[in-house]
Amino acid sequence: MSEPHLSVRGLHKWYGAVHALRDLDLDIPKGQVLGLIGDNGAGKSTFIKILSGVHQQTEGQIHFEGKPTRIVTPRDAMNLGIETIYQYTAMVPEMSIARNLFIGREKRKWGVRGFGFLDQRAMAKEALEAIADVGLHLRSAEAPVKDLSGGQLQGVAIARAMHFRSRMLILDEPTNHLSVKETNKVLDYVRQLGAQGITVIFISHNLHHVHEVSDRIVAFAQGSKVADLETADTDVPTMIDLIT
Ligand SMILES: Nc1ncnc2c1ncn2[C@@H]1O[C@H](COP(=O)(O)OP(=O)(O)OP(=O)(O)O)[C@@H](O)[C@H]1O
Ligand SMILES: [Mg+2]
Structure with a gap:
């Protein structure tokens, strides 16, 4: 198998006494659209803030394109080709x-x-x-x-990622507060990105949207990874069970 685009091992994040991310191991192949789900406070944004240089992990390693990487600032993430859209x-x-x-x-x-x-x-x-x-x-x-x-706005942000050839795009709740029509457009963009070989991490509370666009679904609960499934092997009711 070819090396993963992103690989994390033993990733932990504490905010003071709050253990927000617990011993995360995850490999993401290039061009995969990974749907990340979990209840409020599960640690989803914490994980992607580490990848985008907003926060640093307390413990653990990140490999990007096969190389050990330290992502300390948003500029480091940008230089690696990781673009995040909030x-x-x-x-x-x-x-x-x-x-x-x-x-x-x-x-x-x-x-x-x-x-x-x-x-x-x-x-x-x-x-x-x-x-x-x-x-x-x-x-x-x-x-x-x-x-x-x-x-x-999402379209402009996605245009930016594509124009500057981002290699990985992270979307944290991109469809919040969007109309149905706008939401469909954003979901289309996500599919286009995957088809172009850009790796995507897509976070949403709308499990239908996640199921529609993702190749794979990872669930977090209370800072831990609790499920990791091919989308074809799961459905929305099962996903609801996973995160509650
Ligand atoms: N900057 C911070 N300082 C202190 N605690 C934080 C901070 N950011 C997040 N936390 C805590 O870390 C835990 C994980 O939060 P996180 O934002 O990663 O969850 P989430 O899965 O993105 O939730 P949501 O679906 O509500 O966005 C929560 O208990 C949260 O209160
Ligand atoms: Mg969040």
């Missing part, structure tokens, strides 16, 4: 769509004195192309992100 936090609402798409990777042009300034025009053009590539059509990339609907 409902609201991954964007700066007052800034334009284009600026948001290029956060941390701004294009600059060089002035005569050798100092760089932002190449707004190049970013706006490339942003619109990237967004169109995921089938989202916006008139302008100069509008502030706060004017987008929830589904459009």
Whole structure:
């Protein structure tokens, strides 16, 4: 078998006295869409915050693409090609769509004195192309992100991940507060990503959505992994039993 895209061993996280993640072992193959389920407080967000450099594990090892890795900051995660999409936090609402798409990777042009300034025009053009590539059509990339609907926001975040060739995409409750139509669009994106060989971790309380898009389902309860199943071998009622 080829080496896993991501592999964690003996991962623990304590927040003070709270043992939020307990001895997690998990291997995720490249291009797999992994659905992560569990009740409130099960440790799902804790796990993905460790992978995205928001928190550090208290104990345990992470291997990414076969190499031992320390993910200490969000920049480390970005450099590895791990992109995380939360409902609201991954964007700066007052800034334009284009600026948001290029956060941390701004294009600059060089002035005569050798100092760089932002190449707004190049970013706006490339942003619109990237967004169109995921089938989202916006008139302008100069509008502030706060004017987008929830589904459009997810679309822009997914366009960013695809445009910069993220290798792993983590979606933590991406469909919260979205309309049915917008939700279906996000679920479509997730399927497209998997089909393109991008590894996806998809977290949702909507077990129907998880069952629809995932290749594999992992359940957490009270910080421990309690189930790890091929999606084809399970159904929604069984998933409900697993997490309650
Ligand atoms: N920053 C923090 N400081 C202290 N405790 C925390 C912190 N973040 C999470 N916890 C605790 O860690 C445990 C796991 O929380 P986590 O957010 O990982 O759960 P979750 O599975 O994502 O839940 P939900 O489905 O409600 O989002 C909970 O007991 C929670 O209260
Ligand atoms: Mg959570």
